[in-house]
Amino acid sequence: MPFAKQHWYVAATTAEVGRKPLGRTVCGEHIVLYRREDGVAVALNDRCSHRGYPLSVGALVGDEIQCGYHGLRFDSCGTCVWAPGQERIPSRANITARPVVERGPWVWVWMGDREAADPAKLPAMAWLDDPNWVTVHGVEPLAARAGLLIDNLLDLSHETFLHAGYIGTPEVAETPFSTRVEGNVVHVNRRMEAVECPPFYSESTGLSTPIDRWQDIEYHAPGCYLLHVRVAPAGSDEGAVHVEVMYAVTPVDEHNTLDFWAVSRDFAVGDAEVDAFLERMNREVVLQDVAALSLIEARMAGAESQPEVSFKIDTGGLAARRVLADLVAVER
Ligand SMILES: [Fe+2]
Missing domain, CATH: 3.90.380.10 (Naphthalene 1,2-dioxygenase Alpha Subunit; Chain A, domain 1)
Structure with missing residues (x-):
């Protein structure tokens, strides 16, 4: 899809992001937004790495999000930290976490390469x-x-x-x-x-x-x-x-x-x-x-x-x- 992705986009208002997972699609990418218990906003790929169930219809367990299908849990960095009956979890099970910045009434998510994310790229407001x-x-x-x-x-x-x-x-x-x-x-x-x-x-x-x-x-x-x-x-x-x-x-x-x-x-x-x-x-x-x-x-x-x-x-x-x-x- 023809989108410029190496940029910040507003994914939600600050009030929309809370302790209930919020699914949003930005530039054709499905993301799930929520807040950790300390209030920090998180944006993860909205797709469980196991069988692709949307995480946004799952639930929060502390700072982690739990898939509603088989209970896999991901931390706020996207690391898969728990899967049923599994002692060692492969890193392939991790999902993408996107950089987030809050400015004014909005939660901005970086849709590009992680290392290029810089809040200074937002205009002065x-x-x-x-x-x-x-x-x-x-x-x-x-x-x-x-x-x-x-x-x-x-x-x-x-x-x-x-x-x-x-x-x-x-x-x-x-x-x-x-x-x-x-x-x-x-x-x-x-x-x-x-x-x-x-x-x-x-x-x-x-x-x-x-x-x-x-x-x-x-x-x-x-x-x-x-x-x-x-x-x-x-x-x-x-x-x-x-x-x-x-x-x-x-x-x-x-x-x-x-x-x-x-x-x-x-x-x-x-x-x-x-x-x-x-x-x-x-x-x-x-x-x-x-x-x-x-x-x-x-x-x-x-x-x-x-x-x-x-x-x-x-x-x-x-x-x-x-x-x-x-x-x-x-x-x-
Ligand atoms: Fe107008």
Whole structure:
């Protein structure tokens, strides 16, 4: 399957990983996630080495996971430490353990060669550790290939049409933007001046039209998307607020994706009503994208080579496609 694997991918939210094994498929690989008794998150190959039963339907015994079929036990490094009636267990029975790092609301798993795993390869997300910021988040399954979500996120002109009444205003689609690529990072910058304030920002910040609205995208291919937002009263720095909209795009297989999203802000921190509002608004926006992209995926089935026409709005998305294709090609 055409995935770039030498990268970190979000496999779950931190809350999803606990003392009950969680099965997930990432880039076509089945993994099982759980927490040791000391709270450390573990990711193992979700397949018993004996007869292939998924370990995610097994149970935890202390820090070990026990297969539900014949009771084989594996420690958090993937070493098979017990099998019924067997004194000496061959090392062939060990299973792969994947490096894990927790950052913000997410559990990231390294899908590549173990020795290359380095948490420093994750983009800086300083706001996640800053007490002056607060984050709401969620995850939605998407019945579409990851590339469709990346196209979507790199071209925010669709906000005007698909997300009218939430984050879309006429100016998003009409304002020119700049694009640049640095290594595996695609930057798309759109600066709107004296424009309409959409409900997402007017109701959460109290700002009203006209506002200056900046959308600075940093897409770290393959799986991490950051949208740095600044909204402020038009022409003023006074009252400027910032939002970091993050998406972790995790391919499940060639036709399914997990759409992890998070919205961090530096205003109304501690205001539970604003938390609830932004969580609801962003989830609805995500569900609008999920519905649209699922329709496109369904139309693509069996018709992969249908032509597309690209426009100026696609400059960022096309750059992202090239970067992704290069990442996959490098691994081949
Ligand atoms: Fe969208």
